[in-house]
Amino acid sequence: MAEDQEKKDEEKFEFTAEGEALGYISLDQAQVLAMRTAREAPGVYGTTYRDIPMAFEVVENADTEDHYVITLSFR
Numbered sequence: 001m002a003e004d005q006e007k008k009d010e011e012k013f014e015f016t017a018e019g020e021a022l023g024y025i026s027l028d029q030a031q032v033l034a035m036r037t038a039r040e041a042p043g044v045y046g047t048t049y050r051d052i053p054m055a056f057e058v059v060e061n062a063d064t065e066d067h068y069v070i071t072l073s074f075r
Contacts, residue, residue: 027061027063027068030061030068030070031058031061031070034056034058034070034072035056035058035072038054038056038072038074039054039056054074054075055074055075056072056073056074057072057073057074057075058070058071058072059071059072059073
């Protein structure tokens, strides 16, 4: 019975009011977060792309011991 409760707790994802995940996030969540962050900070791509809508795609990802490495492409 205690094991079932632990599994349910592990499967639960808790978020702050700002939508940030508390604790561990999955690779899928990290990819969504990377694309959201890239979309919300368009100024870092130069003035040429400032007001142009961009589409992001995950090109590569890696799950290391401590973190995720996610590479995006944009067009």
